[in-house]
Amino acid sequence: MFGFNLPISRQYIVPPIVLATIATVLMAFDMRDALEFHRQLISEGQVWRIWSSQYIHTNWTHLALNLVGILFIWVLHAEHTSIRRYFIHVLFLGLWTGIGIWLFCPDIRVYTGLSGLLHGIIVWGALKDIQVKEPTGILLFLGIVGKLAWEQYAGPSTDVGNLIDSRVAIESHLIGAIGGLVLALPLIKGKLGFAVKQ
Template structure:
């Protein structure tokens, strides 16, 4: 029998993220919120953050909502509403800044996928620190996927589905952010094992 994290404190945060992203898609305000390098350089700094929550189209949103649900299934019980909000907000800022600083060829960018790569890396580290061997498999698997994306480039099929180029460098930035968020977990894990 599946032991799903169905308590409200585990369900509410990812559900809010799905509702927020869906509401923004329904409003159709991408032009006001997307990562637009030219407008950011003119001072519209909110786009570094808000771009993570808008999507190229409904298929793009659907893929990211599926990712939110998958991460909830894997790691929902690890986060409180405050921890979930902190991780999402921190990674959203990190990814926006990372794309701005390290991906000069990206002029327009939207979507949660970079943030979700960070969240799943953080969850894999948490798995490892609570003694789940599957955390190692997940951690390594995500990095293998990221390396494959760096070598082979973005998926043309996914790009066609979302009517946009998949920002594989943003995925890498998100995963690095998730690993950095996991550093306190690793430090605590190491110090606990030394006792």
């Protein structure tokens, strides 16, 4: 038998609980019409939708899938972060993904969901694993790269799209993952020995 210690300290459990609660409350109060990414309405001045859309969902199944993602990240990487860093990442990646969709994905007219920013958080966590010599870090990173490459080649999953009543925005996964790389630049520089001397 082997032990498996979950990261249950307050600093590790508060951030994912808060994020999950916010997403659930927004779903329960049906805030989609007011907050979703809607290209026409954004062009008319409702620019908050670029960012707010990242935290709402099309239906309860969509939310449940992303809550599983939050749980997965907590189990894997909670101990790499802090309350402050977690929310900086969540806020930055939400804005990064929304702006990326606005600028580079003109075919996406409506968008919702946490999945883009969650991909960014997973990428950052995998690179942090590599920095601290966690043996699964490279495998996780290669797995994410493989998933993203397959999505871009094969296109969005029809089955998942049917579950969430929306096309899976695989572009947001790639944009979010790139945002995770941006957040991880200090880790990469340090790993390669290029850290700036204090």
